[in-house]
Amino acid sequence: MSGAKSRLSNILNDKEREIFAFSMLEDVIRSLKSSSLDEIVILATSPDGITEITAPYGVEYLVDERDLNSAINSILMDEVDPVMIVMSDLPLLTGSVIDEMLGFEEEVVIAPGMGGGTNILLLRSPSRFRVDYYGNSLQDHISIARERGLSLRIYYSFLAAVDMDEESDLIELLIHGDGKASSYLRSLGFYVNGASGRVRLKREV
Amino acid sequence: MSGAKSRLSNILNDKEREIFAFSMLEDVIRSLKSSSLDEIVILATSPDGITEITAPYGVEYLVDERDLNSAINSILMDEVDPVMIVMSDLPLLTGSVIDEMLGFEEEVVIAPGMGGGTNILLLRSPSRFRVDYYGNSLQDHISIARERGLSLRIYYSFLAAVDMDEESDLIELLIHGDGKASSYLRSLGFYVNGASGRVRLKREV
Numbered sequence: 001m002s003g004a005k006s007r008l009s010n011i012l013n014d015k016e017r018e019i020f021a022f023s024m025l026e027d028v029i030r031s032l033k034s035s036s037l038d039e040i041v042i043l044a045t046s047p048d049g050i051t052e053i054t055a056p057y058g059v060e061y062l063v064d065e066r067d068l069n070s071a072i073n074s075i076l077m078d079e080v081d082p083v084m085i086v087m088s089d090l091p092l093l094t095g096s097v098i099d100e101m102l103g104f105e106e107e108v109v110i111a112p113g114m115g116g117g118t119n120i121l122l123l124r125s126p127s128r129f130r131v132d133y134y135g136n137s138l139q140d141h142i143s144i145a146r147e148r149g150l151s152l153r154i155y156y157s158f159l160a161a162v163d164m165d166e167e168s169d170l171i172e173l174l175i176h177g178d179g180k181a182s183s184y185l186r187s188l189g190f191y192v193n194g195a196s197g198r199v200r201l202k203r204e205v
Numbered sequence: 206m207s208g209a210k211s212r213l214s215n216i217l218n219d220k221e222r223e224i225f226a227f228s229m230l231e232d233v234i235r236s237l238k239s240s241s242l243d244e245i246v247i248l249a250t251s252p253d254g255i256t257e258i259t260a261p262y263g264v265e266y267l268v269d270e271r272d273l274n275s276a277i278n279s280i281l282m283d284e285v286d287p288v289m290i291v292m293s294d295l296p297l298l299t300g301s302v303i304d305e306m307l308g309f310e311e312e313v314v315i316a317p318g319m320g321g322g323t324n325i326l327l328l329r330s331p332s333r334f335r336v337d338y339y340g341n342s343l344q345d346h347i348s349i350a351r352e353r354g355l356s357l358r359i360y361y362s363f364l365a366a367v368d369m370d371e372e373s374d375l376i377e378l379l380i381h382g383d384g385k386a387s388s389y390l391r392s393l394g395f396y397v398n399g400a401s402g403r404v405r406l407k408r409e410v
Contacts, residue, residue, distance in 0.1 A: 114373075135399050176361075192321060194320075
């Protein structure tokens with residue numbers, strides 16, 4: 001996970017960002033394992049460090065060095081069973097959120113991320129869809145579903161929406177998190193502080 | 206609503222912030238009216254402009270010039286029926302979110318806001334509680350419930366969490382909103398734009 005989470009580089013160094021990214025992945029794996037999903041595969045751009053995280057949970061992984069869209073679309077193309085695509089930077093995610101999404105009947109169910117992203121995407125007919133991540137991917141995915149005549153639901157979930165891209169996201173994790181990623185941030189000295197207005201992110205020196 | 210939303214003063218002038226605040230109040234009233242709540246009372250620090258917003262919806266209002274905590278606590282003290290306290294800057298709120306909260310059985314149900322706030326607070330026994338808004342009010346309200354031996358649920362809702370305090374919040378409103386407040390922002394020339402990473406807020410000149 002080198003180069004992970006570059007927008008956090010002003011508050012976390014390279015090594016910290018890498019450990020943070022792996023901690024989030026582990027939190028996500030735990031939430032998926034506690035859901036009713038019956039097969040979990042981690043998609044990674046490099047095998048470095050992945051086995052150590054996935055093996056204890058009995059989870060498989062695939063390595064694909066291409067960009068996210070190419071890697072995912074090549075899988076979707078031949079897939080006949082429903083697929084749920086879950087981003088790995090969702091440390092607040094719970095199995096209940098996943099199960100609630102699985103309960104909907106639409107062909108495409110999207111859990112938006114903050115700022116117009118797509119954090120979870122459930123596809124009942126994967127081969128009829130193609131993903132287009134980056135930027136305002138929520139709008140892009142809505143358009144793709146409509147173009148292809150697929151029924152669509154936007155599933156609004158706070159715990160699925162809060163991805164870890166920016167400093168303010170770490171505040172949400174520190175307030176609400178109780179997994180590996182929030183513990184790691186606390187171990188680095190981060191805490192929230194604020195007497196008026198919204199709280200601010202602080203780090204002990 | 207003079208002085209409303211001062212943290213948006215770098216992108217909206219005084220008059221725009223006032224109209225924006227009233228637009229959000231109207232969106233909130235519409236969501237409450239579409240829920241199963243049987244009585245709605247708007248609490249305002251001044252009567253200016255309130256009748257024009259509330260009258261068309263047949264909603265009452267109370268004027269109390271004191272700070273929010275004093276005003277609310279003086280109401281809670283004598284209240285025997287359940288009370289739900291809903292902030293007025295939640296333009297994405299829906300009646301379904303309110304009804305889902307009303308379905309829980311805990312004595313205190315809190316829908317957190319971004320950054321540690323309390324956006325909706327449902328109190329089954331209002332006289333046993335006191336509110337403490339501002340700052341990290343979520344943590345304060347959790348502590349108050351625990352001190353008083355009241356059962357508690359944190360209800361995570363994206364649509365209830367996104368309050369309009371900062372520039373990035375307007376982005377969520379522009380992406381997901383379809384009421385008065387989002388229409389007003391669009392009428393001022395605001396739009397979202399972004400090819401990579403999260404989208405950014407833009408305004409036509």
